[in-house]
Amino acid sequence: MNCKKVSRLLSIYQDRELTSALERQVEFHLRDCHACRSEWDGLQELVGSLKCLPPPASDPYFPTKVMAGLQDNRAAKFRLLPAIAYALIFLTMFLSGFFLQLSYNNTMGAEKPKAATFTAVLLENQDLGLLAVHDNTLALFER
Numbered sequence: 219m220n221c222k223k224v225s226r227l228l229s230i231y232q233d234r235e236l237t238s239a240l241e242r243q244v245e246f247h248l249r250d251c252h253a254c255r256s257e258w259d260g261l262q263e264l265v266g267s268l269k270c271l272p273p274p275a276s277d278p279y280f281p282t283k284v285m286a287g288l289q290d291n292r293a294a295k296f297r298l299l300p301a302i303a304y305a306l307i308f309l310t311m312f313l314s315g316f317f318l319q320l321s322y323n324n325t326m327g328a329e330k331p332k333a334a335t336f337t338a339v340l341l342e343n344q345d346l347g348l349l350a351v352h353d354n355t356l357a358l359f360e361r
Contacts (some may be wrong), residue, residue, distance in 0.1 A: 221242045224254050228261055 229234050231244050248255050267270045277283075 219247045221247075221251060221254050224248070224251070227256060228254075228258055232265060242303060 224244055227236065227240065227244055231241065234241075236244065248258055
């Protein structure tokens with residue numbers, strides 16, 4: 219077993235969570251390798267020092283603080299909801315206008331179907347804009 223692998227397994231070895239075969243391999247390596255043995259000794263010293271420390275004082279208001287933080291997170295999520303809804307409405311309106319304009323432009327260049335009745339033939343070429351009405355009125359007076 220190499221030093222890199224043993225170094226990664228030392229913490230698990232300390233907690234006695236290795237399989238028996240891996241535990242034996244780590245023990246054999248620690249007997250032969252001075253660098254890994256000194257790392258192991260340092261880890262044991264650190265864990266021993268931590269065990270000597272008194273437990274940290276508990277905060278009696280800790281559960282209250284945690285619950286308040288959770289409620290703030292929920293409120294923050296719902297604060298974004300109206301902004302997202304307005305953005306989606308705006309996007310929908312913009313895209314529908316865009317596609318409507320695109321559809322309108324595509325039908326403008328399309329060939330018009332031929333008129334089926336006599337009245338349709340007469341009305342087909344007339345533009346009903348203000349200037350066309352004015353021209354038609356003048357034409358009536360000139361006759």
